[in-house]
Amino acid sequence: MVQTRLAPNALTKPTLTEGMCAQCMGHRHLCGINPCPILLRAKSLVNIQSAVKGRTLFGSSPPGVFVGEFGYPKVLVGPLVPPILGDETAIMEKPDLWLDKTINDIISMRFSLVRTKAPIPVDSVIDGPRFLQETQALALSERPTDSEAVLIKKPTFSTLITGRTLPLGPSAPLDDFVLEGNPSIPRAVDRITSDTDANASTGILELFQERVSTQHITRLFSIGLVGEIRRRRLVPTRWSITAVDDIIGKQLHKRVLHYPMINDYEVYSANALGNTVVILLLPTAWQYEALECWLTGANLNVIQDDETYKGRSTYASSVVGAYYAARLPILEVLDRRRRQAGVIAFLETDPKIWVPLGVWRFRSLAKRALEESGKKFSTLEESLDFIRTKLHSPLQIWLNRSRVYERLITQTTLDEFL
Amino acid sequence: MFHAILDSGKIWKQIVDALTTILTEALFVMKEDGIYLRQVDPLNIAMIDMVLPAEIFQEYSCKGTHDICLGVDELTKISKRMAVDDKIELSLDEDDNRFEIKMIGPAVRKFKLQMIKPLETPRKPRGIEFDVKAEMFADAFKQAIKDVSVVSINVKIIAQNDTLIFTGEGDTGEAEVALKVGEDSALFDLDIKTDSYAIYPMKYLSDIIKAVSGDSISLQFSTHKPIQIGFGIAEIGTIKFLVAPRKERR
Numbered sequence: 001m002v003q004t005r006l007a008p009n010a011l012t013k014p015t016l017t018e019g020m021c022a023q024c025m026g027h028r029h030l031c032g033i034n035p036c037p038i039l040l041r042a043k044s045l046v047n048i049q050s051a052v053k054g055r056t057l058f059g060s061s062p063p064g065v066f067v068g069e070f071g072y073p074k075v076l077v078g079p080l081v082p083p084i085l086g087d088e089t090a091i092m093e094k095p096d097l098w099l100d101k102t103i104n105d106i107i108s109m110r111f112s113l114v115r116t117k118a119p120i121p122v123d124s125v126i127d128g129p130r131f132l133q134e135t136q137a138l139a140l141s142e143r144p145t146d147s148e149a150v151l152i153k154k155p156t157f158s159t160l161i162t163g164r165t166l167p168l169g170p171s172a173p174l175d176d177f178v179l180e181g182n183p184s185i186p187r188a189v190d191r192i193t194s195d196t197d198a199n200a201s202t203g204i205l206e207l208f209q210e211r212v213s214t215q216h217i218t219r220l221f222s223i224g225l226v227g228e229i230r231r232r233r234l235v236p237t238r239w240s241i242t243a244v245d246d247i248i249g250k251q252l253h254k255r256v257l258h259y260p261m262i263n264d265y266e267v268y269s270a271n272a273l274g275n276t277v278v279i280l281l282l283p284t285a286w287q288y289e290a291l292e293c294w295l296t297g298a299n300l301n302v303i304q305d306d307e308t309y310k311g312r313s314t315y316a317s318s319v320v321g322a323y324y325a326a327r328l329p330i331l332e333v334l335d336r337r338r339r340q341a342g343v344i345a346f347l348e349t350d351p352k353i354w355v356p357l358g359v360w361r362f363r364s365l366a367k368r369a370l371e372e373s374g375k376k377f378s379t380l381e382e383s384l385d386f387i388r389t390k391l392h393s394p395l396q397i398w399l400n401r402s403r404v405y406e407r408l409i410t411q412t413t414l415d416e417f418l
Numbered sequence: 419m420f421h422a423i424l425d426s427g428k429i430w431k432q433i434v435d436a437l438t439t440i441l442t443e444a445l446f447v448m449k450e451d452g453i454y455l456r457q458v459d460p461l462n463i464a465m466i467d468m469v470l471p472a473e474i475f476q477e478y479s480c481k482g483t484h485d486i487c488l489g490v491d492e493l494t495k496i497s498k499r500m501a502v503d504d505k506i507e508l509s510l511d512e513d514d515n516r517f518e519i520k521m522i523g524p525a526v527r528k529f530k531l532q533m534i535k536p537l538e539t540p541r542k543p544r545g546i547e548f549d550v551k552a553e554m555f556a557d558a559f560k561q562a563i564k565d566v567s568v569v570s571i572n573v574k575i576i577a578q579n580d581t582l583i584f585t586g587e588g589d590t591g592e593a594e595v596a597l598k599v600g601e602d603s604a605l606f607d608l609d610i611k612t613d614s615y616a617i618y619p620m621k622y623l624s625d626i627i628k629a630v631s632g633d634s635i636s637l638q639f640s641t642h643k644p645i646q647i648g649f650g651i652a653e654i655g656t657i658k659f660l661v662a663p664r665k666e667r668r
Contacts, residue, residue, distance in 0.1 A: 254491075257442055257460070258537065285460030308621070309442060309460040403571070410664045411619060413462040417644050417662065418544045 055151045057114055057172075059083050060144035062093035063183070065135055066115050066168060067222045069236030073123070077223075077234055078116035078174045079135045081149045089144045093215055095166060095360035099272040099368065103355060106273075110357075111169035114155045118174040122234040125224030131177040139223045140193065141183030142216060150175040165237050166358045188212060193225045200227030204247045214328070214363070218244045238321075241359065245324035252331035253311050256286055259340040264376040265383035266341075269390045270369035274353025277365040278390045279330060280383060281374075282342035282408070285309045288330070289404040290316070290323040292347040293393055300393050302401040322347055325359040329367040344404050348391055380408060420448045420484050420510040423477040427497075427504040427521065429652045433470070434490075434497040436629040436657050440464045440622065441490050445536045448484040448510070456541045464622050465541065465660040474652040484510060486517055487536040496529050546660075548638035548646065550577040551609040554597065556635045556649060558604030560627045562595040567620050569593045572664055575639060576615040582608060582637075586620070606634075614641040616663040623647075626659050 064080035082089050091097055092113055098106050118131060125132070138145055155170035188210035192203050203226040207217045217226075222240035224232045235243065266281040289306035305316035305323050316323035326345045334341060347362055354361075377383040388395045399405045424430055437444045440459040447454045452471040458464070472478040500506070500521050507520035511530065521527040562584040566573045570586025570593065577583075582605055585594040599608040616639055632649040639645035642665075648658040 285462075287461065406571075406667070407461075407619070410617075410667050411461075411463060412662045412665060414458055414465055414644060414660065414662045415462060417546060418465075418541075 055154065057081050057083060057116075057149040057151060057155075058085070058180075059147070060085050060087070060089045060181075061138055061147050062089045062091070062113070062144050063138045063141050063219070064093045064113060065139050065219055065223050065237075066117075066165075067234050067236045067240070068117065069238055071119070072236060074119055074121050075234060075236060076117035077120050077132065077135070078118055079138050079147065079149065079177055080113040080115055080168075081147055082113045084112065085146060087144050093166070093219075094213075095215070095358065096213075096364050096367075099361075099364055103273055103353065103357070106357060107167060107355070110167040113169050114149070114151075115168050115171040116149050116151065116174035116177065117171055120234070122224075125232045125234055126229065131174060134177050134179050136223050136225055137179055137183050139219045139225060140185045140189055142186050142189070142212075143184045145179055145183045146181035147177065147179045149177045165241060166360065167356075186210075186212065189216070189220065193220060196229035198228065199231070201247050203227055204244055205251050208248050214244060214248075242321045242324050245321075245328045245363070249324060249328045249331050250311060252328075252335045253286065256331060256334045256340050257309060259334070259338045261285065262339050262341045264378055265380055266374045266376050267383050267386050267390075268369040268372065268374035269387075270365045270372070271390075272365060272368075273361060274350040275361050275365055276346070276348040276391060277326065277362060277369050278346040278348075278387050279366060279369055279374075280344045280346070280387060282344070282380075282404075284342035284408075286334075286340055287342040287404055287407075288327055288345070289343070289402060290319045290326055290345045290347060291398050291402060292319050292322055292349070293398065295348065295350045295352075295393055300397050302398050304401050304403065306403045319347075321359040322362045325363040326366045329363055329370060332367075333370045342404065344402060346387065346391060346398055348393065350392065419479070419481040419512075420486075420508070421477070421479050422453075422472075422475045422508045424474075424506040424508070425476050426502065427500040427506055428502045429474070430506045431497050431500060431502070432629070432631040432651055433468070434493050435631070436466065436468065436651075437490050438494055439625040439629045439659070440466055443487055443489050443534060443537065444493065445538075445540055446486045446488070447540055448480050448486060450480050450482075452478075454540070456543065457538070458541060463619065463662045464626075467543070467658040467660070468651075468656070470651070470655045474655050485536065485540070486510065487534050488517055488531055489534060492531055496531070499527070499529075546644065546646070547640070548643070549611040549614045549640040550638065551607075552577070552582055552605060552637040553607035553634060554582075554637070555604040555606075556630045556632055558597065559635055559637070559647075560630065562597070563620070563623050563627050565595050566593045567624050571620050572617050573620050573623055574615060574617045575637075575645065576613075577608065577610050577639075578613040578615075579610075580608060612641075614639060616640070616642055616645065617666060618645055618661050618663055622661050626661070629657075 059082045061079050061081050066080055068076040092109055152173040152175045155172040189212060192206050204217055218240050220226050221244055222235045222237050224234045262281060262283050269278040286309045289304060291302050291304045293300055293302045303318040305319045326347060330343055375386055441457055445457055455468040457466055496519055501523050505522040509518045511518055515533050516530045517533055519529045566584050566586035569591045570588040572586055574585045580599045582597045597605040599605045626647055630649050631651060635647060635649040637647055642663055644660045644662050646658055646660050651657050
């Protein structure tokens with residue numbers, strides 16, 4: 001019999017060291033416990049064998065594609081196909097709508113998507129094999145599209161939770177893939193992906209301006225449909241998510257620098273699925289800091305990355321994808337308000353509730369936080385007192401790590417001397 | 419009307435390098451006797467004060483005063499296209515509101531930059547009195563800052579007796595660089611009115627040292643007051659940075 005629920009006592013004694021989960025996110029085995037207890041719980045929730053039967057998989061892809069990074073520059077690529085037909089599958093690729101679902105819902109939903117895979121060099125995106133062309137046609141669509149995948153083997157469950165991508169379920173080597181339905185391609189997507197002279201950044205920015213969802217842009221970018229024709233590549237999904245967040249963020253950053261500063265300290269917060277995001281806007285020029293903390297017992301560790309008004313030229317190597325995912329909605333809101341501000345983003349995760357399901361949660365939570373009317377304060381102290389009530393860990397450990405906070409309280413300005 | 423010719427692309431590169439340290443947009447003021455730029459960074463922590471007298475240009479003519487504001491990113495991109503032995507010709511296209519940079523080498527290359535609306539007006543010059551004045555080799559200063567940056571995000575500068583000390587401490591340890599004034603020393607002049615010390619943000623200093631082009635620099639500071647880092651450019655031009663101090667934390 002297939003076990004679908006994990007025995008409750010398997011998680012009672014996690015020997016997780018502080019801060020480790022934040023950096024490991026279930027796939028680097030930093031704590032030495034193999035398999036990762038967090039992953040184990042995720043795995044236990046889905047009954048794979050009964051989900052897919054036979055070698056032919058017929059269903060409506062949300063649409064979804066996945067490009068692996070292992071073996072780069074020869075990677076595993078394929079569409080994500082659920083054994084389900086109908087428009088309801090759309091939600092499987094729309095994390096924006098997941099915040100109010102339970103973690104179990106999300107996992108079982110995602111894990112019913114079969115990740116098909118076939119090896120292909122990243123630079124063979126133009127006139128590639130038929131399965132790739134069909135997958136590209138699928139990626140263009142904004143709505144679920146009926147499709148048929150012929151598998152070489154039955155799907156097996158080798159969990160691939162990367163912490164950054166959406167969770168992925170069982171996978172199977174792909175023999176062939178054809179679209180049965182017509183993909184519905186938005187006019188803007190068709191126009192921009194047919195532009196074979198503009199470079200990828202330009203394409204991504206145009207798509208963003210046409211209000212194409214970030215998920216959709218990432219999908220197009222990773223399957224090699226954006227950019228100058230000779231430079232188009234397959235981009236591993238994990239990289240493409242952050243690349244898209246960063247490319248759009250950089251552009252917005254440039255614009256935000258020209259706006260006047262806000263006048264007060266503003267605090268926004270949102271909480272869902274064991275994650276809390278608190279955003280503090282400061283009446284300064286643009287500077288951004290992401291602080292991330294996993295609530296793993298008594299010794300809490302906060303990791304941080306920051307940038308000043310000049311932006312950053314190196315990768316945010318501590319907070320990684322979450323840094324860029326949280327920065328984007330903040331810049332979007334500042335751009336919409338035509339205001340400039342300094343920002344400290346507090347990203348808190350409770351691993352007792354959360355399983356690593358991707359950085360989308362910080363993007364979505366930051367978006368949700370900023371949609372609601374925040375609270376305004378006239379001093380930094382007042383705003384920090386309010387933040388204290390929103391976080392589950394002591395504020396001081398966050399502030400001790402914060403470079404921006406340190407700058408706020410210790411750095412004088414030239415006005416005091418001139 | 420504004421028109422100027424620089425014999426060497428190198429000098430223009432050095433100017434642009436200095437601007438990139440703290441600015442996102444550069445507001446040049448072209449006057450009849452030279453080009454001036456005095457601006458504070460967006461966080462109001464550092465100021466750059468640049469004077470390029472007309473004499474450093476091989477040809478210089480300017481009628482009236484022109485404020486020319488350009489994006490620093492764009493300037494950097496263009497200066498990357500420049501060869502060091504290119505002759506640089508700068509001019510202003512007033513009708514089109516564009517600033518023209520012409521590189522004359524084996525080929526004549528012309529770039530036109532859209533001028534932008536400045537966010538602020540140029541700062542007025544204000545004199546600050548300093549208690550410590552030091553003259554030293556630029557390299558020695560660069561090394562001292564780099565040494566301290568290994569461990570710390572701030573640098574504390576102490577001047578006492580005949581010694582200038584750069585120190586810093588961080589989570590991982592401490593660093594200290596001491597320079598004694600003397601004939602053979604990298605520190606060849608130190609004038610102290612009263613013993614002084616102050617802490618400055620490493621981020622700014624390490625950006626600034628990248629832009630130092632001369633052989634020697636002058637440092638001026640006082641206890642808990644800004645530091646001025648000055649150096650020459652093209653012999654008679656000057657670039658001065660002023661950086662606000664940090665308070666000691668508790």
